[in-house]
Amino acid sequence: MMAGLMRHCIYPGTFDPLTNGHLDVLDRATRLFDRITVAIARNPGKGPLFSPEQRLALVQANIAQYPHVTAVLFDGLLVEFAIAQKADALIRGLRALSDFEFEFNMALMNRHLQPKIETIFVMPHEQYSYTSSSLVKQVARYGGDIAHFVPANVATALATAFPRPA
Numbered sequence: 001m002m003a004g005l006m007r008h009c010i011y012p013g014t015f016d017p018l019t020n021g022h023l024d025v026l027d028r029a030t031r032l033f034d035r036i037t038v039a040i041a042r043n044p045g046k047g048p049l050f051s052p053e054q055r056l057a058l059v060q061a062n063i064a065q066y067p068h069v070t071a072v073l074f075d076g077l078l079v080e081f082a083i084a085q086k087a088d089a090l091i092r093g094l095r096a097l098s099d100f101e102f103e104f105n106m107a108l109m110n111r112h113l114q115p116k117i118e119t120i121f122v123m124p125h126e127q128y129s130y131t132s133s134s135l136v137k138q139v140a141r142y143g144g145d146i147a148h149f150v151p152a153n154v155a156t157a158l159a160t161a162f163p164r165p166a
Contacts (some may be wrong), residue, residue, distance in 0.1 A: 001066075006087075007032075007034050007035070007088050008034065008035040008085065008087045009033040009035075009036050009087055009089040009091045010036075010037050010038075010081065010085060010087045010090050010091070011025070011029055011037070011038045011039065011076075011090075011092075012039040012078050012081075012090060013038075013039075013040065013041065014040070014041050014043050014048060014055070015038070015055050015058070015059055016046070016048040016050055016055055016133050016137075017055070017058060017133055017136065017137070017157065017158060018058050018062060018150065018154050019131050019133055019150050020093065020128060020131070020149055020151065021093065021129075021131045021149075022093070022129030023151065024061060024124040025092075025124050026063070029049050029091045030066055030068070031071065034068060036066045036068065036070075036091070037069075037072060037085055038059055038070070039071075039072060039078070040052060040055050040059060040071060040074070041073075041075075041078075042073055042103055043104065050161070052073045053155045056071055056073055058151075058153055059071040061151075061153050062151050062154075065166040067087070072136070077113065078110065079110045079113045079114035080152075083112070088117070088118065089119065089161070090107075090110065090117060090120070091107075091117070091120045091121075091122055092107070092120070092121055092122070093120070093122055093123070094123055095123075095131070096129055096130070103121065106119075106143075107119035131149050136149050136150055140158040140159070141162045143162075143164050
């Protein structure tokens with residue numbers, strides 16, 4: 001990397017909710033880029049459990065230790081957002097082979113729309129390879145222990161969203 005050149009990446013997602021796997025990918029990205037923007041898609045079509053503002057607050061509480069990481073909400077095409085942010089790349093986590101086809105097709109479409117934006121795939125630690133936000137929500141809904149999979153503030157938010165019967 002050239003001296004003085006700031007490399008900026010976008011880490012996009014719905015983050016509904018944020019998991020330790022997401023944080024592991026973010027931590028890996030901090031070793032590769034000078035600046036990272038966690039881009040939280042409003043994405044009402046996915047029917048998220050948490051509002052965009054709640055997801056933003058949950059993420060912000062978990063990125064405070066990273067001085068060069070910010071979190072924002074966004075709408076629209078990711079590559080347009082990346083260009084507006086003057087980003088060099090998108091970073092995406094690949095948990096398992098099952099993620100690859102979707103992520104590969106998305107990366108090719110993004111490259112078609114904006115050839116200057118690279119997509120970097122990062123594998124999280126294997127202990128997070130089976131963790132997904134959907135699975136975490138399902139386990140939380142039925143009262144399962146999710147403490148190993150999410151930060152403490154997210155576990156609290158999930159417990160509030162899915163109260164246990166008395």
